[in-house]
Amino acid sequence: MTQTLMLDAAHATPVEALGQPPVRAMGLHLDFKGHGPVLNGLDWLIQPGQVVGLLGRNGAGKTTLLETLLGLREPGAGQVQLFGEPALQPSDALRARLGYVPQQSDLFEDFTPDQLLRYFRSFYPKWNEAKVQGLMSRWEIPTHRRIGRLSQGQQQRLSIIRALAHEPDLLVLDEPVASLDPLGRRDFLRELVEQVLDRGTTVVFSTHILSDLERVAFNIAFLSRGKIALQAPQDQLADEVRLLVGEEAALRDIVQAGRAQVLSRRASGATHHWIVRFPEGTLPESQPGLRCEALGLEDLFVELAQ
Numbered sequence: 001m002t003q004t005l006m007l008d009a010a011h012a013t014p015v016e017a018l019g020q021p022p023v024r025a026m027g028l029h030l031d032f033k034g035h036g037p038v039l040n041g042l043d044w045l046i047q048p049g050q051v052v053g054l055l056g057r058n059g060a061g062k063t064t065l066l067e068t069l070l071g072l073r074e075p076g077a078g079q080v081q082l083f084g085e086p087a088l089q090p091s092d093a094l095r096a097r098l099g100y101v102p103q104q105s106d107l108f109e110d111f112t113p114d115q116l117l118r119y120f121r122s123f124y125p126k127w128n129e130a131k132v133q134g135l136m137s138r139w140e141i142p143t144h145r146r147i148g149r150l151s152q153g154q155q156q157r158l159s160i161i162r163a164l165a166h167e168p169d170l171l172v173l174d175e176p177v178a179s180l181d182p183l184g185r186r187d188f189l190r191e192l193v194e195q196v197l198d199r200g201t202t203v204v205f206s207t208h209i210l211s212d213l214e215r216v217a218f219n220i221a222f223l224s225r226g227k228i229a230l231q232a233p234q235d236q237l238a239d240e241v242r243l244l245v246g247e248e249a250a251l252r253d254i255v256q257a258g259r260a261q262v263l264s265r266r267a268s269g270a271t272h273h274w275i276v277r278f279p280e281g282t283l284p285e286s287q288p289g290l291r292c293e294a295l296g297l298e299d300l301f302v303e304l305a306q
């Protein structure tokens with residue numbers, strides 16, 4: 001049977017790719033020689049229009065994971081599909097649907113911003129010049145200065161503009177706000193939210209700035225020990241995840257009774273601290289000798305990162 005090659009005129013998307021999740025990672029393993037595994041059997045499914053904030057300690061493997069998702073790094077085992085296509089052999093149509101802002105600037109230093117944007121414009125069938133011009137002037141980026149002479153923050157903004165310009169369906173950003181001042185961060189986050197609301201763009205971004213996540217990331221994913229240890233919408237985390245403090249036997253009973261999932265455990269003497277996710281509506285009743293506390297994002301991060 002001949003392969004369907006019909007294109008959706010508006011998005012140049014092969015018909016068979018419609019309805020496929022933007023990201024499906026299955027069983028990813030990745031090891032840098034001489035170190036332990038950075039990715040260790042990682043599965044991850046990201047649905048269309050989700051905005052996911054990726055959290056993890058320094059060195060947890062966020063950059064490695066994002067590069068592997070985009071097919072820029074080959075895993076030792078497992079595979080990634082983007083919109084149903086293998087990430088390692090992307091078609092031109094798939095490439096046109098992806099936007100990436102790497103942690104380290106990969107802009108050509110000898111170009112001016114103007115030259116750089118003109119260069120990239122030639123590769124993409126869709127290019128929103130009005131958006132590019134609007135952001136260039138709002139973010140006050142000198143158009144005719146060599147990129148190598150721009151500040152880190154200006155280079156980061158330019159990298160963001162380049163990634164947004166062709167209106168990608170999947171936008172992946174690796175610590176996009178690290179060099180931005182608070183105003184720049186707020187402006188950038190507003191832009192992201194608009195992108196999502198207007199176009200339903202799927203966004204994955206790593207960050208250490210939890211307050212930004214609380215403002216925009218509707219979903220949080222924690223990378224820990226080479227796996228996505230927890231992924232959920234923020235409001236669900238607030239409703240379902242609790243810190244339990246008490247004796248081990250009591251905690252075990254509560255977890256069994258609620259068919260809950262233990263996300264982390266630590267103990268100091270006979271007192272145990274467990275982070276537990278309860279299925280909807282099964283939070284435990286208060287009882288003597290037991291502490292049951294909701295956690296903010298920062299406390300949850302600290303507990304899960306231990």
Ligand SMILES: Nc1ncnc2c1ncn2[C@@H]1O[C@H](COP(=O)(O)OP(=O)(O)OP(=O)(O)O)[C@@H](O)[C@H]1O
Pocket residue numbers: 032033035038056057058059060061062063064065
């Ligand atoms: N090219 C490489 N060769 C060897 N080891 C590497 C390489 N790249 C990354 N690593 C190691 O892999 C692990 C994960 O690194 P990675 O940069 O993905 O973490 P990260 O979560 O993005 O960190 P950060 O929050 O500090 O940016 C680290 O231990 C790092 O030292």
